[in-house]
Amino acid sequence: DAGITQSPRYKITETGRQVTLMCHQTWSHSYMFWYRQDLGHGLRLIYYSAAADITDKGEVPDGYVVSRSKTENFPLTLESATRSQTSVYFCASSDVTDDQPQHFGDGTRLSIL
Amino acid sequence: TQLLEQSPQFLSIQEGENLTVYCNSSSVFSSLQWYRQEPGEGPVLLVTVVTGGEVKKLKRLTFQFGDARKDSSLHITAAQPGDTGLYLCAGGSQGNLIFGKGTKLSVKP
Numbered sequence: 001d002a003g004i005t006q007s008p009r010y011k012i013t014e015t016g017r018q019v020t021l022m023c024h025q026t027w028s029h030s031y032m033f034w035y036r037q038d039l040g041h042g043l044r045l046i047y048y049s050a051a052a053d054i055t056d057k058g059e060v061p062d063g064y065v066v067s068r069s070k071t072e073n074f075p076l077t078l079e080s081a082t083r084s085q086t087s088v089y090f091c092a093s094s095d096v097t098d099d100q101p102q103h104f105g106d107g108t109r110l111s112i113l
Numbered sequence: 114t115q116l117l118e119q120s121p122q123f124l125s126i127q128e129g130e131n132l133t134v135y136c137n138s139s140s141v142f143s144s145l146q147w148y149r150q151e152p153g154e155g156p157v158l159l160v161t162v163v164t165g166g167e168v169k170k171l172k173r174l175t176f177q178f179g180d181a182r183k184d185s186s187l188h189i190t191a192a193q194p195g196d197t198g199l200y201l202c203a204g205g206s207q208g209n210l211i212f213g214k215g216t217k218l219s220v221k222p
Binding site: 035040041042043045090092100101102103104105106107 | 144146153154155156157158161201203205209210212213214215
């Protein structure tokens with residue numbers, strides 16, 4: 001089925017560890033995004049990508065790394081996880097331009113102990 | 114910095130009541146989108162409005178874009194428990210999509 005898939009759905013890790021969240025979309029959308037959603041803050045953009053090998057920072061990029069070697073994949077890596085990065089992470093994609101409607105995955109709930 | 118303020122933050126009503134949720138900004142947006150998010154899932158697009166003054170209807174939901182394209186409202190008629198969820202507005206401008214913090218709606222049977 002066409003769509004956007006995030007994995008894992010749930011992850012528990014410890015501070016200082018590296019963790020990678022995966023995102024895969026089957027629509028061949030040009031744009032992909034990573035958000036974190038926290039109580040009181042809503043959805044905040046971490047990084048986005050306009051095409052393969054093109055990425056740019058969003059509102060809260062510190063502590064995160066992204067890559068986009070293929071159009072359909074957009075992994076998000078926390079190089080050295082901190083407790084403040086405990087959150088629900090959403091990947092999204094959209095077609096054409098980056099202010100068009102976005103299609104979201106079901107999220108990864110990440111807990112850092 | 115562009116901001117979208119949503120009000121109210123929380124709303125708890127009985128089945129059959131009507132309600133309106135607001136999304137306001139001091140900035141002009143090229144388009145405005147409304148999403149609904151249910152627990153454990155990602156936001157799902159309900160509607161996009163692009164023209165000032167535009168009104169769109171989706172069954173019992175009515176969406177309006179302000180004339181100046183700075184604000185929007187969502188009106189639900191005869192709310193049902195299935196309408197329960199987090200309603201997010203998002204504005205498009207200069208290549209970015211800005212999200213409001215959402216209105217959490219609970220409709221009790």
